[in-house]
Amino acid sequence: xxxxxxxxxxxxxxxxxxxxxxxxxxxxxxxxxxxxxxxxxxxxxxxxxxxxxxxxxxxxxxxxxxxxxxxxxxxxxxxxxxxxxxxxxxxxxxxxxxxxxxxxxxxxxxxxxxxxxx
Amino acid sequence: xxxxxxxxxxxxxxxxxxxxxxxxxxxxxxxxxxxxxxxxxxxxxxxxxxxxxxxxxxxxxxxxxxxxxxxxxxxxxxxxxxxxxxxxxxxxxxxxxxxxxxxxxxxxxxxx
Numbered sequence: 050x051x052x053x054x055x056x057x058x059x060x061x062x063x064x065x066x067x068x069x070x071x072x073x074x075x076x077x078x079x080x081x082x083x084x085x086x087x088x089x090x091x092x093x094x095x096x097x098x099x100x101x102x103x104x105x106x107x108x109x110x111x112x113x114x115x116x117x118x119x120x121x122x123x124x125x126x127x128x129x130x131x132x133x134x135x136x137x138x139x140x141x142x143x144x145x146x147x148x149x150x151x152x153x154x155x156x157x158x159x160x161x162x163x164x165x166x167x
Numbered sequence: 168x169x170x171x172x173x174x175x176x177x178x179x180x181x182x183x184x185x186x187x188x189x190x191x192x193x194x195x196x197x198x199x200x201x202x203x204x205x206x207x208x209x210x211x212x213x214x215x216x217x218x219x220x221x222x223x224x225x226x227x228x229x230x231x232x233x234x235x236x237x238x239x240x241x242x243x244x245x246x247x248x249x250x251x252x253x254x255x256x257x258x259x260x261x262x263x264x265x266x267x268x269x270x271x272x273x274x275x276x277x278x279x
Binding site for chain 1: 204208209210211212213217224252254265266267268270271272
């Protein structure tokens with residue numbers, strides 16, 4: 050079974066530029082998550098989708114970050130404009146079904162995109 | 168939100184058992200205890216989870232205290248590949264989204 054795919058793996062941009070990250074979850078997984086992981090810290094949830102609807106985006110800095118999952122499969126996370134403090138690893142994860150066994154659901158993570166903002 | 172406390176780092180010799188502790192004194196009756204680990208330059212991966220009873224799988228064992236205020240992840244025989252950051256997480260149902268809220272975890276070093 051293929052895992053969660055993310056691209057690009059690395060990105061270097063200058064502040065105030067825009068950047069986009071792509072995620073393809075495991076086939077059949079209804080729930081998709083984007084996390085931000087700053088060096089030395091654990092991942093922090095940015096946004097959670099159930100199919101193509103947003104379940105939770107309370108920690109997403111909406112003035113500069115946006116995310117979409119138009120057909121309930123792939124997802125894109127965008128930062129516009131980027132700041133120095135956005136330098137981090139952006140992780141995508143998916144799980145099978147949010148609603149039914151939520152507190153036991155396993156999340157499967159991709160390898161992440163490492164972003165450096167100069 | 169119920170939180171967990173873990174040591175920042177631990178060391179183990181290769182091929183010896185490792186006991187990784189986690190304190191969660193404010194755990195609620197319906198919180199599941201999950202463990203994930205993150206190998207260098209990779210995303211986190213699921214290790215094990217439990218509610219009240221001890222659990223075993225091919226990767227590890229999870230021992231849960233009777234009062235559920237602490238738990239211990241047990242790696243029966245550490246290998247170099249087990250060097251990672253281990254996260255103890257309580258599945259948060261309060262927000263309705265059953266998030267994984269990661270702390271800083273325990274960095275496990277395995278000495279050859």
